[in-house]
Amino acid sequence: MSRPHRVLEQVSGEVVDVRPGESLLRAMERQGKRCIPVGCRGGGCGICKVRIVSGRFDHGLMSCSHVDVGQRRQGLALACRLFPLGDSEVQACGEPGRATPEQQQVSS
Amino acid sequence: MKKGVMRPGHIQLRVLDMQAALQHYVDLLGLIEMDKDDQGRVYLKGWTEIDKFSVVLREADEPGMDFLGFKVVDDATLCRLSEELAAFGCQVENLPAGELKGCGRRIRFEAPSGHRFELFAEKEQTGKWGVSEVNPEAWPRGLKGMKATRFDHCLLYGVALPETLRLFTEVLGFSLAEQVLDDTGKRVAQFLTVGMKAHDVAFIQHPEKGRFHHASFFLESWEDVLRAADLISMSNTSLDIGPTRHGLTHGKTIYFFDPSGNRNEVFCCGDYHYPDHPPVTWTADQLGKAIFYHDRQLNERFLTVLT
Numbered sequence: 001m002s003r004p005h006r007v008l009e010q011v012s013g014e015v016v017d018v019r020p021g022e023s024l025l026r027a028m029e030r031q032g033k034r035c036i037p038v039g040c041r042g043g044g045c046g047i048c049k050v051r052i053v054s055g056r057f058d059h060g061l062m063s064c065s066h067v068d069v070g071q072r073r074q075g076l077a078l079a080c081r082l083f084p085l086g087d088s089e090v091q092a093c094g095e096p097g098r099a100t101p102e103q104q105q106v107s108s
Numbered sequence: 109m110k111k112g113v114m115r116p117g118h119i120q121l122r123v124l125d126m127q128a129a130l131q132h133y134v135d136l137l138g139l140i141e142m143d144k145d146d147q148g149r150v151y152l153k154g155w156t157e158i159d160k161f162s163v164v165l166r167e168a169d170e171p172g173m174d175f176l177g178f179k180v181v182d183d184a185t186l187c188r189l190s191e192e193l194a195a196f197g198c199q200v201e202n203l204p205a206g207e208l209k210g211c212g213r214r215i216r217f218e219a220p221s222g223h224r225f226e227l228f229a230e231k232e233q234t235g236k237w238g239v240s241e242v243n244p245e246a247w248p249r250g251l252k253g254m255k256a257t258r259f260d261h262c263l264l265y266g267v268a269l270p271e272t273l274r275l276f277t278e279v280l281g282f283s284l285a286e287q288v289l290d291d292t293g294k295r296v297a298q299f300l301t302v303g304m305k306a307h308d309v310a311f312i313q314h315p316e317k318g319r320f321h322h323a324s325f326f327l328e329s330w331e332d333v334l335r336a337a338d339l340i341s342m343s344n345t346s347l348d349i350g351p352t353r354h355g356l357t358h359g360k361t362i363y364f365f366d367p368s369g370n371r372n373e374v375f376c377c378g379d380y381h382y383p384d385h386p387p388v389t390w391t392a393d394q395l396g397k398a399i400f401y402h403d404r405q406l407n408e409r410f411l412t413v414l415t
Contacts (some may be wrong), residue, residue, distance in 0.1 A: 039413040041346035044171040044369015061124040063170040106326055
């Protein structure tokens with residue numbers, strides 16, 4: 001098996017090892033880490049929003065009310081729908097368990 | 109049923125990926141796929157439901173609830189309630205028969221909470237799935253997954269709880285079965301019923317309009333809830349919380365998410381309500397126990413994760 005991709009979450013400094021084909025959020029939960037808040041895990045609630053700083057990712061389907069086309073272009077994504085293709089860096093957008101004001105504004 | 113509204117009739121949910129949604133609602137929950145329409149919507153129901161469908165799935169680029177529909181006793185009631193809704197101040201939209209396949213004409217309105225509701229009087233009746241109407245057996249063979257028996261209720265987050273309560277009680281004939289009051293006596297949660305169930309629809313105060321918390325499906329027993337929990341693990345489905353019990357309504361429950369992030373509940377048991385019963389009250393300082401009777405702690409995800 002190829003080695004896991006190492007994803008640094010910059011706010012906490014935590015490194016998450018993500019297996020090929022695994023979402024960033026699932027890998028984080030599997031390793032008992034809490035650097036990104038966990039919500040629905042289905043691209044629907046927006047709680048696990050991150051900003052991609054570096055690296056390449058495959059994206060799964062995400063609610064456009066939390067990540068619209070413009071935000072996606074700016075590198076915003078939901079960690080439950082991010083599949084790293086190599087070592088990379090992200091920044092969690094919110095406090096664990098709470099939507100950021102930015103998210104609340106977007107979804108209102 | 110004071111004003112002729114009988115029960116929840118259908119809910120239309122938006123999903124990001126129809127195939128994944130059908131695996132979830134059909135293979136895991138055990139709903140029956142009844143029909144599809146030319147818009148690509150898929151119609152489902154629980155096996156005990158007499159009407160043709162109770163859940164409609166629509167593929168869209170954001171999840172959530174399109175509308176919740178209630179069935180009324182007859183078309184005259186629909187006409188009368190249409191006028192009363194307009195008099196209350198609701199904009200009432202008419203949808204022709206057949207817009208939902210097998211459903212008669214519907215009237216649609218937005219409640220002050222920001223959610224869309226519908227009323228209808230007619231829907232094709234296909235009977236309970238897999239058992240005959242005469243000399244019916246106890247249950248059908250061939251049910252899948254959790255074997256959900258029916259769509260039961262939903263919980264909605266939104267604004268303007270007092271006005272929404274007034275609409276549902278004064279115009280639509282619902283009763284306030286349970287409530288949560290904060291320390292100033294302000295109602296922050298209201299559980300409404302139109303029959304004997306502890307809730308047919310519930311609302312929780314929230315700064316944003318029109319948000320969806322969960323759609324709930326009824327199981328027969330606590331054993332069935334535990335079996336649902338096993339299936340959630342077996343299928344690596346996103347678990348929210350449970351199995352546990354609620355203080356509010358005292359239902360025994362488990363919460364999980366569909367593949368688009370819409371929250372589902374399956375539950376059994378719980379309190380009953382007659383129209384002469386005063387509302388059951390929980391105080392906000394006991395909110396942890398009111399929501400999850402065993403944990404007795406506020407669960408941030410349960411309170412904040414919405415579609």
